[in-house]
Amino acid sequence: MSAPPVLEVRGVTKAYGERQVLRGIDLAVAEHEAIALIGASGSGKSTLLRCIDLLEDIDDGDVLLDGEVITDPSVAPPGVRKRLGMVFQAFNLFPHLSVVDNITLAPVRAHGVPKAEARERARELLARFGLEGRAEDYPDHLSGGQQQRVAIVSALATQPRALHLDEVTSALDPELVGEILHRVADLKASGMTMLIATHEMGFAREVADEVCFLHEGEIVERGSAEVMFAAPEHPETQRFLRRLLDAGRL
Amino acid sequence: MRAAAKRQRAQRRTTISALSTLVVLGGLAAILVTSPGWHEVRTTYFAWDDLKDSFPDVLKGFWLDVKLFVIVEACVLVLGLVVALVRTTRAPAFFPLRLLAAVFCDVARGVPVVLLVYLVGFGVPALDLKGLPTDALVLGGMALTFSYSGYVAEVYRSGIDAVHPSQMAGALALGLTRGQALRHVIVPQAVRRVVPPLLNDFIALQKDVALVSFLGPMEAFRVAQIDAASNFVYTPLVAAAVLYLFVTIPMARVVDHLQAKSRRVRGVVEVAA
Incomplete structure (x- = not known):
């Protein structure tokens, strides 16, 4: 690899008061690569994504975007976040704006894209995500699955360098998970660089090039989904996968 | 069946x-x-002839009240929002402004309106500074604006606080600055939530314009008072009271209607977690 990875995380630590949430995370996501972060609730997956997106301050370590240290205090966060896309578990759509206004808000306000152009592009993306004719609806009038697709379109509308998915299927009914999974697999096929925190092992298996298992703020095991799911090495990984297997989710 | x-x-x-x-x-x-x-009581408070005599004058006075509260309401909407936004800033450089805004709210809400009207109405001209208004109506309006901006700022602030933090996170994650996030995401939602309590404060304001009469302007209450004193009847005061009701009751119904509508149309506008 000659070009630097799109995202690089070096020795990142983070504590909330006494509680150590991240204990020295090292991670690199190359262009067009998708990495899945798995692990129990509270293992630090979401916090890691929020730290990379500069929504949380880190205590130590560095995060690099295209080789530039973005966690340096002299770097202005909005400029960094403009280059990253984030999709949240609870969608975080803006209820007072129509679907198309939700999607064009960042392109128009943060990137200075002319409104007409942004709307045109929003419509293309909506069509690609099976949401034709929904542009003027309000988020409250959409189903959970539709809202989550709008959230993904919103994050894509700014053409980010990397897309962060934070438990994007956790708030959805089981029958809607497949739909989102399918869309994310399409994105991966189109070359999007992704970092995916998930409880849904389908993401790990079908989308991710590499799976990282987090336990108490550390990546204790990493590798391809096939290898890790078939023959986990670390005892915590074994325990975690056993629990998923028992719950019928693997 | x-x-x-x-x-x-x-x-x-x-x-x-x-x-x-x-x-x-x-x-x-x-x-x-x-x-x-x-x-x-009937002959002093509810005398038809007295009512007919005094009503045109009282109505003319009331027109002044209407103009005054419309202007004051516009000023309060702007000033209240500015104070509320200052109070929600976090940057250390804004500390003095935050302190000032907090003191503003405390004083504006803590001093009786009638006292503020007196203090501003007689105190400001006494300063004898060039450029400061000396017109009693303007001074009274300033006192009311000050007082009600304190309340309205707190109403706005409660609305801003009620918008779930995930909305700010969502806006920031898109690359908006904090200011853009407030302008396009937080404040529009906050304002929608606070319209009913805001209008409630305006109902109070629409009656409190009568306090400006203490500074001399011939608004409805003062006209009625003079009429009442010269004719030894209270009917003009009743006429004035009815006129105030003519604006405050419709306003109260508007508030009810808006509250019912926001429940009906948008459902509960709460954002999931």
Whole structure:
């Protein structure tokens, strides 16, 4: 690899008061690569994504975007976040704006894209995500699955360098998970660089090039989904996968 | 069968509420009319001729009230929002402004409106500074703006606080600056939430414009008071009271309507977690 990875995380630590949430995370996501972060609730997956997106301050370590240290205090966060896309578990759509206004808000306000152009592009993306004719609806009038697709379109509308998915299927009914999974697999096929925190092992298996298992703020095991799911090495990984297997989710 | 039973029940409910209303109101009217002083009260408070004589003047005075509260309301909407936004800033450099805004709210809400009207109305001209207004109406309006901006700032602030933090996170994650996030995401949602309490404060303001009369302007209350004093009747005051009701009651109904509408149309606008 000659070009630097799109995202690089070096020795990142983070504590909330006494509680150590991240204990020295090292991670690199190359262009067009998708990495899945798995692990129990509270293992630090979401916090890691929020730290990379500069929504949380880190205590130590560095995060690099295209080789530039973005966690340096002299770097202005909005400029960094403009280059990253984030999709949240609870969608975080803006209820007072129509679907198309939700999607064009960042392109128009943060990137200075002319409104007409942004709307045109929003419509293309909506069509690609099976949401034709929904542009003027309000988020409250959409189903959970539709809202989550709008959230993904919103994050894509700014053409980010990397897309962060934070438990994007956790708030959805089981029958809607497949739909989102399918869309994310399409994105991966189109070359999007992704970092995916998930409880849904389908993401790990079908989308991710590499799976990282987090336990108490550390990546204790990493590798391809096939290898890790078939023959986990670390005892915590074994325990975690056993629990998923028992719950019928693997 | 069921429909008929329902209709019957509805009819019975209507009959009962009509009867009970009649009994209560009739009883109250009976107590009023049979009270020993009723004749006196009727001739001093509810004299038709006095009402006809004084009404045009009182109405003219009330027009001044209307102009005053419309202007003050516009100023309060802007100033209240500015103060609320200053109070929600976090940057250390804004600390003095935050402190000032907090003191503003405390003083504005903590001092009786009538006192503020006196203090501003007589205190500001006493400063004898060039450029400061000396018109009693303007000074009274300033005092009311100050007082009500304190309340309205807190209303706005509660609205801003009520918008879930995930909305700010979502806006920031898109690359918006904190200011853009406030302008396009947080404040529009906050304002929608606070319209009813905001209008409630305006109902209070629409009556409190009468306090400006203490500084001299011939608004409805003052006109009525002068009329009342010169004719030894209180009817003009009743006329003024009715005029205030003409603006405050519709406003109260608007508030009710908006509250009902926001419940009905948008459902609960709460954002999931």
